Amino acid sequence: MKAPVRVAVTGAAGQIGYSLLFRIASGEMLGKDQPVILQLLEVAHEKAQQALKGVIMELDDCAFPLLAGVVATDDPMVAFKDADIALLVGARPRGPGMERKDLLQENAKIFTVQGAALNAVASRNVKVLVVGNPANTNAYIAMKSAPDLPSKNFTAMLRLDHNRALSQLAAKSGKAVSSIDKLVVWGNHSPTMYPDYRFATVGGDSLKALINDEEWNRTTFLPTVGKRGAAIIEARGLSSAASAANAAVDHIRDWVLGTNGKWVTMGVPSDGSYGIPEGVIYGVPVTCENGEYTRITGLEIDEFSRERMNFTLAELEEERAGVAHLLG
Ligand SMILES: NC(=O)c1ccc[n+]([C@@H]2O[C@H](COP(=O)([O-])OP(=O)(O)OC[C@H]3O[C@@H](n4cnc5c(N)ncnc54)[C@H](O)[C@@H]3O)[C@@H](O)[C@H]2O)c1
Numbered sequence: 380m381k382a383p384v385r386v387a388v389t390g391a392a393g394q395i396g397y398s399l400l401f402r403i404a405s406g407e408m409l410g411k412d413q414p415v416i417l418q419l420l421e422v423a424h425e426k427a428q429q430a431l432k433g434v435i436m437e438l439d440d441c442a443f444p445l446l447a448g449v450v451a452t453d454d455p456m457v458a459f460k461d462a463d464i465a466l467l468v469g470a471r472p473r474g475p476g477m478e479r480k481d482l483l484q485e486n487a488k489i490f491t492v493q494g495a496a497l498n499a500v501a502s503r504n505v506k507v508l509v510v511g512n513p514a515n516t517n518a519y520i521a522m523k524s525a526p527d528l529p530s531k532n533f534t535a536m537l538r539l540d541h542n543r544a545l546s547q548l549a550a551k552s553g554k555a556v557s558s559i560d561k562l563v564v565w566g567n568h569s570p571t572m573y574p575d576y577r578f579a580t581v582g583g584d585s586l587k588a589l590i591n592d593e594e595w596n597r598t599t600f601l602p603t604v605g606k607r608g609a610a611i612i613e614a615r616g617l618s619s620a621a622s623a624a625n626a627a628v629d630h631i632r633d634w635v636l637g638t639n640g641k642w643v644t645m646g647v648p649s650d651g652s653y654g655i656p657e658g659v660i661y662g663v664p665v666t667c668e669n670g671e672y673t674r675i676t677g678l679e680i681d682e683f684s685r686e687r688m689n690f691t692l693a694e695l696e697e698e699r700a701g702v703a704h705l706l707g
């Protein structure tokens with residue numbers, strides 16, 4: 380029997396939490412032979428703590444063989460103690476008519492506190508995934524608030540965008556989702572992101588050549604993927620939850636267990652490649668092996684792509700400037 384892995388989840392009584400925790404506890408994220416201890420953080424409000432109790436009762440009622448323990452707390456120092464993995468989901472979600480920018484100030488404060496707590500008590504190898512929006516900038520804030528942890532440990536979730544793009548491309552081409560590789564979603568998890576299938580392959584052949592429809596790319600594909608979050612909010616009256624939890628499971632599973640050479644998109648601190656200033660948390664293509672991600676380097680950036688990549692970068696830089704006062 381393997382030693383349990385400590386997985387901290389914030390916002391555990393929220394919508395995404397409700398889809399996420401059961402999949403982690405059933406072994407879908409870290410493997411069917413990997414016991415886990417869930418360390419769940421919620422705000423100190425009575426209603427949230429009560430809801431969290433209910434979720435834990437349901438976890439108990441599943442009798443998951445891999446669930447080796449559950450900690451419930453309103454203190455980040457308890458939730459992140461020795462955490463091997465931290466899923467930072469807790470934040471206020473966007474409602475109808477709101478842009479992610481509206482959430483910036485409100486949610487930024489949460490991530491200075493949580494970054495500092497991770498810095499103080501988490502495992503030095505903790506893998507952090509920020510889901511709460513604006514995810515890239517929140518990840519940047521947490522990273523900057525945790526100077527003793529390697530910055531490469533901080534990532535933001537672009538996987539939902541990646542999966543959304545995959546699904547649109549599969550539908551357009553008539554090919555199976557699983558047959559498509561080498562897709563990239565550059566930049567910010569926001570409508571400015573740039574889903575780029577110029578390098579994508581299907582069974583080794585060029586997907587771009589197969590689709591051969593640049594008009595569709597520019598007028599249908601890019602806006603559909605970019606505005607999918609808003610479309611879900613419009614349809615459900617609530618932001619995406621099950622698909623977001625699914626993407627979080629995919630992101631961590633691939634980071635920990637590897638991608639077997641397949642490209643996935645992760646928001647990671649830039650190393651300066653592709654003209655993205657160092658430190659900016661930006662969606663890039665990576666492969667994962669032995670618990671580490673490696674960027675795909677040397678991709679050719681054409682003029683249209685450069686424009687789109689700069690556009691999403693400009694938004695990230697604006698967000699970063701908007702929270703600079705919180706970072707001292
Ligand atoms: N990156 C992505 O692809 C993606 C996709 C979907 C949603 N999101 C974002 O994920 C976040 C959560 O969405 P949701 O639908 O679960 O929201 P929700 O409101 O249902 O749940 C959020 C939970 O977080 C808790 N919370 C708030 N502040 C906290 C704090 N400081 N510490 C611990 N818990 C805290 C709240 O009490 C609430 O229970 C939102 O910011 C949403 O915009 C991101």
Ligand SMILES: O=C(O)C[C@H](O)C(=O)O
Pocket residue numbers: 472473512539607608609611618619
């Ligand atoms: O768009 C949102 O606010 C929610 C989430 O980020 C999404 O992409 O579904």
